[in-house]
Amino acid sequence: MSKNKQVSSLPRKTREQILNERFPSGLRVDISRHDWLNIILVIISWSLYIASALMISYAIQQMILADNIQKTVASNVINDTQSWPTDNVKAQYDKAKSYNDNMLANGVQAMGDAVDPTDGKRIEDKDTAYQDALNINGSGAMAVLRIPKISSEMAIYHGTTDDVLTAGVGHVYGSALPIGENGTTSAVSAHSGGVNGLFFTRLLEMKRGDFMYLNVLGDEQGYEVEDILVVQPEQLGDVINDYTLKSKQDNKARLFASTCTPPGVNTERLIVVGVRKSIPNPIPKSDTQKDNSLYAARIAITIFIVLIIIGIVFNIIRRHNRIKRELSQLDAEDDNDENTENSKQNLENQANNKAIRANNNDTNETSAS
Numbered sequence: 001m002s003k004n005k006q007v008s009s010l011p012r013k014t015r016e017q018i019l020n021e022r023f024p025s026g027l028r029v030d031i032s033r034h035d036w037l038n039i040i041l042v043i044i045s046w047s048l049y050i051a052s053a054l055m056i057s058y059a060i061q062q063m064i065l066a067d068n069i070q071k072t073v074a075s076n077v078i079n080d081t082q083s084w085p086t087d088n089v090k091a092q093y094d095k096a097k098s099y100n101d102n103m104l105a106n107g108v109q110a111m112g113d114a115v116d117p118t119d120g121k122r123i124e125d126k127d128t129a130y131q132d133a134l135n136i137n138g139s140g141a142m143a144v145l146r147i148p149k150i151s152s153e154m155a156i157y158h159g160t161t162d163d164v165l166t167a168g169v170g171h172v173y174g175s176a177l178p179i180g181e182n183g184t185t186s187a188v189s190a191h192s193g194g195v196n197g198l199f200f201t202r203l204l205e206m207k208r209g210d211f212m213y214l215n216v217l218g219d220e221q222g223y224e225v226e227d228i229l230v231v232q233p234e235q236l237g238d239v240i241n242d243y244t245l246k247s248k249q250d251n252k253a254r255l256f257a258s259t260c261t262p263p264g265v266n267t268e269r270l271i272v273v274g275v276r277k278s279i280p281n282p283i284p285k286s287d288t289q290k291d292n293s294l295y296a297a298r299i300a301i302t303i304f305i306v307l308i309i310i311g312i313v314f315n316i317i318r319r320h321n322r323i324k325r326e327l328s329q330l331d332a333e334d335d336n337d338e339n340t341e342n343s344k345q346n347l348e349n350q351a352n353n354k355a356i357r358a359n360n361n362d363t364n365e366t367s368a369s
Contacts, residue, residue, distance in 0.1 A: 066197035070168055071153045074144040080137050081218040089217045092134060096177040099133040100184055103176065104248070113160055114173075124159040124173035131158055134177050134216075143178050144215040145169050145188060145257075148289035150202035156188055156214075165191050169199075172256075175240055178214050180221040180253045180276050185244040186214075187256040192270075193263030200259035204270055205293065212255055212274045213286040222283030223255040223274030230261060236269050243273060252276065 081089065114123050124130060134142040141155040156178065160170035169190045171177070176184035190200040206225055214221040231239055240256055247254045253276035260266035277283050 063197055067151075070155070070197060073141075073168070074146075074153045074155045077136050077141045077144050077155050078215050078218065084218070092136075093179060093217055095132070096134040096179045097181060099129060100176045100179070100181060103174075104184070122159070122161070125161075127173070130173065134179070136217075140164070142171060142216075146213040146215065146286050147203075147206070147211075148213075148286055149210050149291060149293075150205055151291040151294050152198070152200070152202070154190070154199070160189050165189070166196055172240060172258075175244065175256065178221075178255065179216055180214065180219075182251045182253050183248050185240065185247045185254040185256055187240045187258065189258045192259045192261060192266070200257070200270075201263050203257065203259050203272055204261060204263075206272050211283055211286075211289060212257065212272070214255065220279060220286060221253075221276055222279040222286075223276050224283055225272055225274045227271075227273040229271040229273070230268050231271065233269055236271075239271060 084092075115121060116123055116126060131140070135158070136142060140157045140159075142158060143156045144153065145156050146153045154168040156169045156171050157164045157167060158171055159173055164170040169188045172187035172189055175187035178186035178188070192199060192201045192203065206228065208225050208228065210225045212223045212225065214223070229239065236258060243254055243256055255274045255276070257272045257274075258269050261268050261270040279285055
C-alpha cells in the first residue's frame with residue numbers, strides 16, 4: 001500500500017524571493033517593495049549602533065591604556081629606588097621619619113586641601129619640608145600602592161590637588177608619610193569612575209581580610225584590611241584623625257585609602273583601612289596575589305564573544321545552505337515542468353501525426369475506390 005505524498009499548501013517561492021532572503025527580514029521586505037526611505041533609515045540606525053559600539057570600545061581602550069601608563073610609572077618609581085645606594089635610601093627614610101615625628105609632636109591633623117586664609121594658597125603646597133620629604137624622582141612620587149585583588153598599581157604623590165588625582169593616588173596632607181612606622185596612619189585618596197583610568201573605582205570590592213601593599217624606598221609593606229566605612233565628605237578628616245589616634249594608642253601602622261562613592265555620583269566617601277603586618281606571614285607577597293574577578297570576567301567575555309561569533313556564522317551557513325537547497329529544488333521543479341511540457345508536446349505531436357496518417361489513409365482509400 002503506497003503512502004500519499006504530502007504536498008505543501010504554501011505558495012511557491014520565486015527565485016527573486018529566495019535570493020532576497022540573504023538579507024534580514026525587515027530590510028528584505030523594504031528592498032522587495034523598493035521602500036528607499038526605510039532602507040536609508042535602517043542603514044542610519046545600524047551606523048549609529050556601530051558608532052556607539054566603537055565609542056564604548058574607545059573609552060574602554062583609553063581606560064586600559066591609562067591604567068597601563070600608571071603601572072609603568074609605578075614600576076619606574078620602584079626601579080629608581082632599587083638602584084639607589086643604601087646611604088641614599090637611609091637618608092630619605094630618616095627625612096620622612098623626622099617629618100612624621102615633628103608632625104605628631106606638634107599635633108598636626110589631617111588637613112587635605114586646606115588653604116592659608118592670608119594668601120589663599122594651599123597649605124600643602126607651601127610646606128616645603130613636606131614636598132621635599134620622600135620625593136623619589138623629583139616628580140612628587142613618594143611610594144607605590146598595589147592592590148592585587150582589584151588590579152590596581154599606582155604611584156602615590158604629595159597632596160591631593162586636581163593634577164595629582166588626575167595622575168594617580170594622592171597622599172592626604174596632615175597624615176603620616178607612608179614609611180610604615182608603628183604608631184602612624186598614612187591616608188591616601190584617588191578618584192573613582194573617571195575617564196582617565198579606573199583608579200579606585202573597584203575599591204568597593206575590597207573585604208575585610210584582603211591585602212594592600214606599599215612599596216616605599218624599595219621595601220614592600222603589607223596591610224590587611226580591618227575596617228570598611230562609608231561616610232559623608234565632611235566627616236573624612238575626622239575619621240582620619242580618629243585612626244591616627246588609634247594607631248598611636250595601639251602602636252600599629254595603618255594605611256587609610258579613600259575614594260568617592262557611588263562611582264559617578266560621588267555623594268559619599270568609601271574608606272578602606274588596613275593594618276600593617278609582616279610579609280610573607282601572615283600576609284603573602286604581592287606577586288602571589290591575583291585578581292580572580294578580572295580573570296573570571298575575561299573568561300566569561302571571551303566565551304560570550306566566541307558563542308556570538310559561532311551563532312552568527314552558524315546562522316549564515318544555515319541560511320546559505322537553505323537558499324542553495326531551495327534554488328536547487330526550484331531548478332529541479334523547473335526542469336520537471338519543462339520535461340512535463342515537452343512530454344505533453346511530444347504526445348500532442350504524436351497524436352497529430354497519427355491523425356494526419358489516418359487522414360492520409362482515408363484519402364488514399366477514397367481515391368482508390
